[in-house]
Amino acid sequence: MATSIDSTALDHTSNVSDSCHFMPCKIHFDGEAKISDFFCSSFKHEDGSLTGKFRGRPLNGKELNVPEGYTGVVLTEPHKRSTEEEDRLLIPSHTFDKFTYWNLDKEPSPDDLIERALQWVDLSAVLHRPLSTEQSQDSQEMSGQGVVGRARTTKQKGPYRSWGIFAIHCATNVPQSQ
Amino acid sequence: MDQTVFEADRRTNCLLESPICDRLKKEPCWLGIDEAGRGPVLGPMVYGICFSPVADKEEFGKKGFADSKTLTEEQRDTIFADINSSLDILGWMVEILTPTYISSSMLRRDKYNLNALSHDCAIRLVKTALDRGVNVTEVYVDTVGDPVKYQAKLKEYFPTIDITVAKKADALYAVVSAASICAKVARDKAVKNWVFQENIHLDEPDYGSGYPGDPKTKQFLQASFDKVFGFPSFVRFSWSTAAIIIEKDGVSVEWFA
Numbered sequence: 001m002a003t004s005i006d007s008t009a010l011d012h013t014s015n016v017s018d019s020c021h022f023m024p025c026k027i028h029f030d031g032e033a034k035i036s037d038f039f040c041s042s043f044k045h046e047d048g049s050l051t052g053k054f055r056g057r058p059l060n061g062k063e064l065n066v067p068e069g070y071t072g073v074v075l076t077e078p079h080k081r082s083t084e085e086e087d088r089l090l091i092p093s094h095t096f097d098k099f100t101y102w103n104l105d106k107e108p109s110p111d112d113l114i115e116r117a118l119q120w121v122d123l124s125a126v127l128h129r130p131l132s133t134e135q136s137q138d139s140q141e142m143s144g145q146g147v148v149g150r151a152r153t154t155k156q157k158g159p160y161r162s163w164g165i166f167a168i169h170c171a172t173n174v175p176q177s178q
Numbered sequence: 179m180d181q182t183v184f185e186a187d188r189r190t191n192c193l194l195e196s197p198i199c200d201r202l203k204k205e206p207c208w209l210g211i212d213e214a215g216r217g218p219v220l221g222p223m224v225y226g227i228c229f230s231p232v233a234d235k236e237e238f239g240k241k242g243f244a245d246s247k248t249l250t251e252e253q254r255d256t257i258f259a260d261i262n263s264s265l266d267i268l269g270w271m272v273e274i275l276t277p278t279y280i281s282s283s284m285l286r287r288d289k290y291n292l293n294a295l296s297h298d299c300a301i302r303l304v305k306t307a308l309d310r311g312v313n314v315t316e317v318y319v320d321t322v323g324d325p326v327k328y329q330a331k332l333k334e335y336f337p338t339i340d341i342t343v344a345k346k347a348d349a350l351y352a353v354v355s356a357a358s359i360c361a362k363v364a365r366d367k368a369v370k371n372w373v374f375q376e377n378i379h380l381d382e383p384d385y386g387s388g389y390p391g392d393p394k395t396k397q398f399l400q401a402s403f404d405k406v407f408g409f410p411s412f413v414r415f416s417w418s419t420a421a422i423i424i425e426k427d428g429v430s431v432e433w434f435a
Binding site: 024025026027028029033034037038039041042044053054055056057058104105106 | 278
């Protein structure tokens with residue numbers, strides 16, 4: 001039922017900032033892959049833009065930094081649970097403070113979901129900021145005037161709804177060392 | 179043919195050209211266009227042009243720059259050497275379109291089909307010849323797609339030039355045949371000297387003709403297959419031959435909108 005992350009393992013992780021790629025597709029595979037040979041070899045830097053290819057398709061890439069105060073974590077699940085009632089234990093194997101995201105044949109822009117998701121991180125910090133005791137006393141009277149008590153989650157299409165899930169989603173392919 | 183520039187980066191299209199003598203800039207010239215490597219699933223497609231003064235048509239015809247399906251690679255190389263030592267009466271250019279370029283053009287969101295790609299390459303070469311100062315007054319080219327539409331398209335770009343789009347143009351016009359030699363020699367060399375950016379090493383370095391039906395080509399596709407990435411960039415992913423193998427044996431990949 002509960003999902004926990006063994007944070008003690010964070011001390012033993014290596015940084016993979018240079019080899020973390022957020023792809024515009026779901027690859028139904030977990031395991032070793034020849035990323036440097038087949039993917040990184042396709043990269044081209046031209047006029048400040050980055051392009052690559054995956055299975056012949058043109059991709060446009062952009063490097064993003066993990067927001068200030070956050071760390072990107074690659075999580076592994078050594079023992080998959082057999083039922084949903086069991087607890088899940090995730091172990092950090094790598095960390096990253098930046099990554100490259102890729103669009104399928106589309107220039108990267110601030111409208112891209114991943115950029116909006118990272119903006120949400122800053123927004124949520126503001127929205128979830130604890131109210132002072134003074135404010136919370138008044139909030140009963142002020143409720144009609146729309147004082148923020150609970151943040152509304154923005155509905156977003158895509159495989160993630162919050163930063164927490166994003167960290168797990170990056171875990172699927174552990175990049176091989178070069 | 180020196181392909182050092184192409185070999186420096188096989189992911190990028192490459193223009194190779196001969197020097198152009200003054201006669202070709204002063205006198206009216208006829209120009210032939212042909213291509214090589216359109217059908218294969220492996221390697222680049224190459225477009226070639228050859229141009230020569232209209233006044234020398236008869237002399238040109240006698241030079242024997244005739245391409246044919248029966249020529250061996252060595253025979254073609256010899257003819258190309260002749261072409262390349264006749265730069266007092268002709269010039270040539272080839273554009274090597276990489277398999278990467280072909281795949282990504284045909285697989286991008288705004289699909290760019292092979293015919294359109296071919297037309298644009300031919301147009302680009304003629305434009306380049308004109309930019310270099312060649313006095314082109316007649317163009318001869320083999321049909322790609324609908325000949326009427328192709329002729330109209332070329333006429334639109336080159337209104338003052340006499341355009342002839344004809345089936346079997348390489349058999350009818352010596353300058354098209356010469357262009358065909360240049361294109362084939364370029365393609366053959368590019369394929370023969372291919373170095374894989376993917377760092378793969380094969381037991382059998384012979385890819386065959388590169389056509390999907392060729393047993394050596396089929397063998398190469400099996401040998402170079404990777405279940406995550408599909409194939410090295412030498413393979414045209416937009417060809418159904420490649421797509422079918424990936425669909426059947428590759429891991430499943432779902433592209434987001």
